[in-house]
Amino acid sequence: MKKYSIYVVLLVFGFLLGGWLMGGEQSKKETKQDHDKFVEKEHLWTCAMHPQIIKTEPGDCPICGMDLIPADMGTEGLSVDQFSLSKNAMALANIETTVVGDGIDADNNIKLSGKIVENEETNTVQVSYFSGRIERLNVNATGEKIQKGQLLATIYSPELYAAQQELITASALKKSQPALYNAVRNKLKLWKLSENQIHEIETTKKVKENFHVYATVSGTVLEKLVEEGNAVKQGQALLKIANLTTVWANFDVYEKQIHLFKKGQKINVKTNAVAHTYFEAKVDFIDPVLDLKTRTVKLRAVLKNTEGILKPGMFVEGNFESELAHDQTSFLIPATAVLWTGKRSVVYVKAKLEEPVFEMREIVLGVKKGSSYEVLHGLSIGDEVVTKGTFTVDAAAQLQGKKSMMNQKIRKTTTGYMEMTTEMDTDAEKMTNELMNLNVSETFKNQLNKVYHSYIKLKDALVVDDAKTAHKEAKTLLGKLDHINIKLLKKASLQTEWMLLMRKIKIATHSISTTENIEEQRMSFRGLSIHLTKAVEVFGINEKVFQQFCPMSDGNKGAYWLSAYEGIKNPYLGTKMPNCGEIQAVIESK
Helix, strand or coil: CHHHHHHHHHHHHHHHHHHHHHHHHHHHHHHHHHHHHHHHHCCCEECCCCCCEEECCCCECCCCCCECEECCCCCCCCCCCEEECCHHHHHHCCCEEEECCCCCCCCCEEEEEEEEEECHHHCEEEECCCCEEEEEECCCCCCCEECCCCEEEEEECHHHHHHHHHHHHHHHCCCCCHHHHHHHHHHHHHCCCCHHHHHHHHHHCCCCCEEEEECCCCEEEEEECCCCCCEECCCCEEEEEECCCEEEEEEEEEHHHHHHCCCCCEEEEEECCEEEEEEEEEEEEECCCCECCCCEEEEEEEEECCCCCCCCCCEEEEEEECCCCCECCEEEEEHHHCEEECCEEEEEEEEECCCCEEEEEEEEEEEEECCEEEEEECCCCCCEEEEECHHHHHHHHHHCCCCCCCCCEEEECCCCEEEEECCCCHHHCCCCCHHHHHHCCHHHHHHHHHHHHHHHHHHHHHHCCCHHHHHHHHHHHHHHHHCCCHHHCCCHHHHHHHHHHHHHHHHHHHHHHCCCCHHHHHHHHHHHHHHHHHHHHHHCCCCCEEEEEECCHHHHCCEEEEECCCCCCCCCCHHHCCCCCEEEEEECCC
16 A cells, blocks of 8 residues: 555656646747747837838947837738827827818819910001001000001102002093093002092192001000111011900810810919909810820910900919719829829828728829829729828838838848838938928028028029029029038937938039039939928928929929929920929928
């Protein structure tokens, strides 16, 4: 019995020992699994200032030396392209979303830029009806208004002098030779002499040396074609006269927009010269021939101008009512929702309706209608897109290592880092954080504003193909950059952002200041515009700025620029196509 008792004790001890050992192994296994999950979750690290840097372990940023932060925190339960924002970040950045098809197509208008020209149908040319020499010209300058019957010129005409003598002789024989008499009178009538003038010659029997030329129409003198003392022939043009009580508004319509317009379509026209005043008209003519250089057609409307408000040469904006039928394959989204990355257009869609979870979506756009874009592919009715704070959402995607406007693919490098590759120009690989604008001093903004105004003068010089002035203004812009005090930026992150942007702005501006070749200047101006746009977005200048774009610039690759006004004046195409382009965004400091 004693022997069996020992066996039982040993057996119990063995079970207890085994359970303890197995429990320890299980605990170690669970601990290892937890650790693996932690490592798996925290395996990517990035830099807040340089989100293109992705590292597999914590450390310092190889560019600026800042501590790396986790790149994919808070992604539990999300797909590889999704990321989340905290409610506090959503409120602080004032991020707003809009449901596609939920009233966003109310602004169903198409805006086109155009120009006022004279109505060619009312243009006339005042001619001389007989040969002679201009003794006196009563019109002193172009732009003068004249009335029908007004004296325009006095002409000495040898042939008219001889015709008067014929009339005096024929009038004495009118009873015996009435045919001869009538023939002489009719010749004078063909030379536009009035009945009173002819009767005066007959009754006084005196020959006049000089004859008056009277206006046959009322209007405005567009061009003087002769001067005093000039010899003129019968039928020669003296003045070009336009009746400006009606004018034409000519608009350029891009090839892809032609199907949206038709004759008789309503249009509201406004000009900066008369604020808050619209001129109603209808489409009168659509050119059937496409301009091969600009890939546009001319669209024309006739406008009443009895008060003379509209002047030929004025830039105008036309608002057309679109008759596009909205369906599941074609609808509108606000222009503020769209980010441009080279050839691609992207938006951020809310992936979970009840949570602040987002993902980037590439879309295909149609034409712009007012403040909205037509979407041809990539979205569906009911999708919820970010329409305010889009750049902030994109910055968050970059910081979390997700697919974003600038981060397209991730590749492993020989240095052990994982870098983001993108379709965008490398000059645009900087994060734009709208929240930074809240922490910038007014003095710094004013200094940056002076840089911006030098940029506008440089841009205006390129518009008129003035390479010398562009060369001069580039040097002025460099001087304004040197006067910016970086110490006015209290945050180190803002100082780093400005130093990186300023270096690129200086490189591009310096290139313009060292050449007077207009095409080389325009190539550098493209980079200058990209980096200055980022600076204005990040730091602000307390002024409304219009970001404009032309798809035909830079060898049909498209290029952006900044403008202080809404009217399009293209610095890349200059006087060849000054009106090519459209407003892409409006940047306003908060």
